[in-house]
Amino acid sequence: REPSGGSRWVGWMNESQQSDNLPISFQFDGVRKFSALHLHTSHIVTRDVQVFSAAVVSFSLDGIRYQANPVKFVPRIDRPKETAFNVTIPLHDRLAKFLKVQLFFSARWILLSEVAFESSSVSTNLTDDESLDQFYGNQEENEVERRSSAGGETTHARKEVTPATSPSGRTQAYIGLIT
Structure with missing residues (x-):
């Protein structure tokens, strides 16, 4: 049709x-x-x-x-x-x-x-256990961030901040949530 x-x-x-x-x-x-x-x-x-x-x-x-x-x-x-x-x-x-x-x-x-x-x-490798845990675990951190920015209400929480290296190995990024 x-x-x-x-x-x-x-x-x-x-x-x-x-x-x-x-x-x-x-x-x-x-x-x-x-x-x-x-x-x-x-x-x-x-x-x-x-x-x-x-x-x-x-x-x-x-x-x-x-x-x-x-x-x-x-x-x-x-x-x-x-x-x-x-x-x-x-x-x-x-x-x-x-x-x-x-x-x-x-x-x-x-x-x-x-x-x-x-x-x-x-071009990143997300197959090791640590990367998979981070992929499926980041959802909680992202949800807290969305809720606090969307409603104007701040949720105070302490999260671990862990260093992650870039694929080139020249720089270092920190992955975590700061509230």
Whole structure:
């Protein structure tokens, strides 16, 4: 079917899913830094097709364990007319090899014609246990930082600050949270 302008669409019906969301998984050749996800979607209210009501994007290095702090996004629909358009989800330069995108139904159908990622390859080794612990453990520190900056309320906590060397070995960076 080709609604509006000849695009080819892939559609999912809400009744065909076990829950109120549509999970879509992506696997990449290596670890990448993701800055945005673009979804070209259809919005035809008269046919019970609407843009998803929310999206949750989860990040993983192995496809089994996902970070506990996914990106959550609610699209702002300011187009009351029936049309197709691009929805951009900022991914905040998150690292991953696997992404799980959950789109929540707002009508009977979700139609997508294109999915595109803005990303760049990362030349770092995140396979040793210390790096994996840091990847999956940083989520708590990032969440504390987001909460304190978003609400204007400061959470005082003491975290260990550990030195990390750069790939070139000439500089040293410190990884930690200062509150």
